[in-house]
Amino acid sequence: MPLTVQIAIPIFDGLTALDAIGPYEVLQRLPGAEVVFVAEEPGPRRTDEGRLALVADLALADVPSPGILVVPGGHGTRAIAADEDSELVAWIRSAHERSRWTTSVCTGSLLLGAAGILKGLRATTHWLSMDELAAYGAEPTHERVVEQGKVITAAGVSSGIDMALRLAELVAGADVAQALQLAIEYDPEPPFDSGSPLKAPAAIVELVRRAAAASPTGA
């Protein structure tokens, strides 16, 4: 499998770490893939609660044309999406023109939306942010991974792992994708069945909704 594909994960202050690291852990094992973390300028970016920094090795300008974009979410997306001069949004728009696949996790889809990529497409995001997604002309859906041509959006935070495995299958076939799943021993056993607002007890959904309203750093 001598394919070579550059996979760019743009990061920014206020990103949600698992949005980026779930797909990273799958895709860095893809034969022939080169994964790079990029930001407006190279250097550390703090995750949503500020308790961790991930380091971007390259600037957006250094990676103008990745084969695959994986755009993570986090509360930092709101300021970026609202900034009409955002270098990141402009980079996403431009990179998308030449990409093989353009993907997002959680509220990363709001950045795809701000770049004008989701108009008229079915798409998903964190379950608490569906209304924001609709504002970009997307048709929000509660599916976990949504494929629309070369645009793939995934639901909240942990869904990036499922998305990346599907992407690995599209890029390199089912055998490779299964091997990657086994390599990261992704045989989930959540202790509860409360991972979706359609499954969690109503009181738990309300608890998370209220906590998010009080401190909107979760998505």
Place this chain on the structure above:
Amino acid sequence: MPLTVQIAIPIFDGLTALDAIGPYEVLQRLPGAEVVFVAEEPGPRRTDEGRLALVADLALADVPSPGILVVPGGHGTRAIAADEDSELVAWIRSAHERSRWTTSVCTGSLLLGAAGILKGLRATTHWLSMDELAAYGAEPTHERVVEQGKVITAAGVSSGIDMALRLAELVAGADVAQALQLAIEYDPEPPFDSGSPLKAPAAIVELVRRAAAASPTGA
């Protein structure tokens, strides 16, 4: 819930990012929890394939007595475990004496083993590393999350998410743990059922085993 608990995640060159970030994403949302990334000295540490750096804000010596330890794995664990003067192993041994919970993900359990913590305990690790675990006097098991008193070990890479949700339940109760699961929308939908060597097709298991032998960076 005004509990206050310091949760330390030690990092080192050659760690597997998702081992640390899965639990981080759950536990940083635990009410009253303070999560800190620590290393022998503060600063960036490169993950296994070197494609990403996570930053430790504090030195091990700054955090002598965390309530909870979460020790990630990665191929970097081998050199650390083999070093009789390892500052990290000494820190784990000492912190464990006073911890409320001592936990590991993937081959992080080899570091618990090197610290003498697993003697006579059932424990787990990445499925490819079971023999190494036995060398520390542990009784290896293929369960995904293994609780032995205050010591909790989790299987390969992605299992840290399941472990952290169970830990959240132990620390703060089932309602909080369910809310955290919903906040990170952990409603897994892997595209295949190949996440465990007991479930994956034999040819896929062999593929991963051979790839790991050729380039042992996966665990």
